[in-house]
Amino acid sequence: MTNDKMQSVLAEPRFRLLILFAVLLFIGLSLLIFKAFSSYQHTQEKTTQLQQHADAILYFDEVLTMSARMAAFTGKQYWEVRYHACVPKLDLALQNTLALFPDAQEALEATREANLNLIDLELQALRLASKGQLRQASEILFSPDYEKDKKIYSAGLTRLQEHITAYKNTIQNQIRRSTQLSLGVAALMFLFIVLVLVYILRLLDSRLKLEAMTSNLSRHFIQHSQENIESNIQWALQLLACQSRANHCYLLNCAPQNNTRCPIEWRFPAESPSLLSAIPALAEKCQAWLQSQRDHNGIWYWPDRKTSAENQTMQKTILKTLHSKTLLGASTARADGDKFMLVLASGRRNLKLGKADSDLLHTIIEIIMRAIENKNKENDLLRLATTDALTGIANRRHFSDQLRNELMRVQRTRQASALMMLDIDFFKHVNDSYGHTAGDAVLSHVALYAQTRLRQIDIIGRIGGEEFCVIVPNRDAENALIAAERLRLGIENEVIATDAGSIRITVSIGVTLLKSDDQLESAMKRVDAALYIAKNNGRNRIQLV
Numbered sequence: 001m002t003n004d005k006m007q008s009v010l011a012e013p014r015f016r017l018l019i020l021f022a023v024l025l026f027i028g029l030s031l032l033i034f035k036a037f038s039s040y041q042h043t044q045e046k047t048t049q050l051q052q053h054a055d056a057i058l059y060f061d062e063v064l065t066m067s068a069r070m071a072a073f074t075g076k077q078y079w080e081v082r083y084h085a086c087v088p089k090l091d092l093a094l095q096n097t098l099a100l101f102p103d104a105q106e107a108l109e110a111t112r113e114a115n116l117n118l119i120d121l122e123l124q125a126l127r128l129a130s131k132g133q134l135r136q137a138s139e140i141l142f143s144p145d146y147e148k149d150k151k152i153y154s155a156g157l158t159r160l161q162e163h164i165t166a167y168k169n170t171i172q173n174q175i176r177r178s179t180q181l182s183l184g185v186a187a188l189m190f191l192f193i194v195l196v197l198v199y200i201l202r203l204l205d206s207r208l209k210l211e212a213m214t215s216n217l218s219r220h221f222i223q224h225s226q227e228n229i230e231s232n233i234q235w236a237l238q239l240l241a242c243q244s245r246a247n248h249c250y251l252l253n254c255a256p257q258n259n260t261r262c263p264i265e266w267r268f269p270a271e272s273p274s275l276l277s278a279i280p281a282l283a284e285k286c287q288a289w290l291q292s293q294r295d296h297n298g299i300w301y302w303p304d305r306k307t308s309a310e311n312q313t314m315q316k317t318i319l320k321t322l323h324s325k326t327l328l329g330a331s332t333a334r335a336d337g338d339k340f341m342l343v344l345a346s347g348r349r350n351l352k353l354g355k356a357d358s359d360l361l362h363t364i365i366e367i368i369m370r371a372i373e374n375k376n377k378e379n380d381l382l383r384l385a386t387t388d389a390l391t392g393i394a395n396r397r398h399f400s401d402q403l404r405n406e407l408m409r410v411q412r413t414r415q416a417s418a419l420m421m422l423d424i425d426f427f428k429h430v431n432d433s434y435g436h437t438a439g440d441a442v443l444s445h446v447a448l449y450a451q452t453r454l455r456q457i458d459i460i461g462r463i464g465g466e467e468f469c470v471i472v473p474n475r476d477a478e479n480a481l482i483a484a485e486r487l488r489l490g491i492e493n494e495v496i497a498t499d500a501g502s503i504r505i506t507v508s509i510g511v512t513l514l515k516s517d518d519q520l521e522s523a524m525k526r527v528d529a530a531l532y533i534a535k536n537n538g539r540n541r542i543q544l545v
């Protein structure tokens with residue numbers, strides 16, 4: 001993805017919001033993990049320290065007993081000193097244990113009396129030992145009273161150990177549970193972040209695909225739209241329908257009647273019969289709504305719960321008619337008064353295209369509209385280049401092209417075809433008597449009359465001032481003469497109403513059959529000769545050469 005595209009995509013508020021959301025989630029997740037980790041660390045340290053202090057109590061207790069007894073046995077001062085040195089250490093271990101585990105108080109309280117007795121007896125023994133009375137000192141330390149208090153005190157310490165172990169287990173279980181919970185939440189948040197990122201990537205992907213499709217459409221229309229605009233529009237709608245997961249895609253022209261030179265509508269799929277019948281129904285039911293949309297260059301999404309109850313009912317009916325659940329429309333008004341609406345209809349509740357893609361939808365309409373405009377301009381130019389400005393029939397050049405084509409067809413198929421040349425008799429007199437404007441009206445009238453009386457496949461052109469030529473395909477001489485006579489007679493009987501008054505005219509017609517070895521010039525020369533004979537023979541007649 002190029003930087004430009006990334007920036008243009010990230011410029012959209014929905015993407016920015018999603019990314020902000022993902023970043024906030026990520027920060028939250030990091031904090032949660034950090035908190036869970038540090039609380040685990042702290043509790044681990046606390047329980048380890050507690051265990052160390054508890055072990056220290058046991059150790060120093062043993063050391064005190066052992067030091068007192070060794071002093072009684074050996075009488076050495078070293079053991080007495082050692083005893084006194086251990087006393088504050090035991091006290092400190094007890095205080096530390098109580099600080100970390102206040103519940104230890106209860107267990108220690110139960111051993112208090114026994115402990116005081118023990119200390120008292122041990123101090124007595126130490127005093128005797130220091131005086132050299134070792135036997136008496138040993139007796140005190142091995143006396144039943146000492147053993148009894150020692151047992152009580154040891155049992156208390158064992159209970160304390162058990163309490164601590166239970167406390168440690170409880171607290172570790174708690175911390176394990178809360179760590180598991182934190183990790184679970186973290187995993188969920190992580191999953192959510194991944195989902196958000198996947199969603200963003202999918203949106204980005206679909207946006208990029210849409211942009212690629214739009215530029216592809218644009219390129220295609222620039223290169224090929226003039227060749228077959230109808231099928232190109234059909235193709236564009238199909239592409240759009242596939243891209244947006246719509247079942248149907250319409251391009252409607254909802255401009256006021258007679259204000260457009262563009263086809264009324266295209267639709268995809270074109271052959272859907274239900275749609276063909278639904279379109280007029282849509283137009284009929286939406287009239288009022290379409291009117292209200294006429295000045296609105298926007299995008300709309302049905303069902304729209306924010307609109308009036310009346311509109312909602314209308315939307316429901318139309319959605320039902322179109323067998324759709326969702327309708328997305330984008331309208332664009334043209335300066336020339338045309339109003340185009342691109343409508344996507346889907347049987348699903350969601351279209352892949354959303355309101356955020358409105359710019360692309362408008363671009364697509366714009367591309368199609370430009371193509372239609374260009375096609376119209378091209379048609380105008382083509383009309384100007386091929387038709388006679390006064391009568392609207394083929395001009396001399398276009399007629400000559402058509403005649404060349406017909407000659408090639410005759411050469412290929414060997415079918416009979418005729419050529420007529422028709423000239424108004426004494427037209428100069430018409431001009432002189434009624435004026436040039438009336439003369440123009442007569443020329444237009446003759447062209448229109450001939451055009452309406454001839455067959456669809458016959459081609460008429462104005463090749464000179466008051467001269468017309470007609471290609472009459474698939475006619476032999478007899479039938480060509482019948483057609484020419486019908487024309488001559490019809491014009492003779494016509495009363496042409498002009499501003500200068502009613503005018504009656506006659507025409508002379510030369511007729512010739514096209515030959516397989518004819519060139520344009522030879523065919524024109526022959527038909528001209530036929531007309532010349534008709535004129536020379538008194539006019540208002542037909543002549544075959």
Ligand SMILES: Nc1nc2c(ncn2[C@@H]2O[C@H](COP(=O)(O)OP(=O)(O)OP(=O)(O)O)[C@@H](O)[C@H]2O)c(=O)[nH]1
Nearest residue numbers: 423424425426427428429431436437439440465466
């Ligand atoms: N009003 C009008 N007159 C035209 C136009 N083009 C040619 N003419 C006139 O058509 C007349 C042709 O006259 P001519 O060639 O003498 O032929 P004609 O009077 O029809 O006599 P015949 O053809 O011999 O019967 C001329 O007066 C031209 O000025 C046109 O576009 N409009």
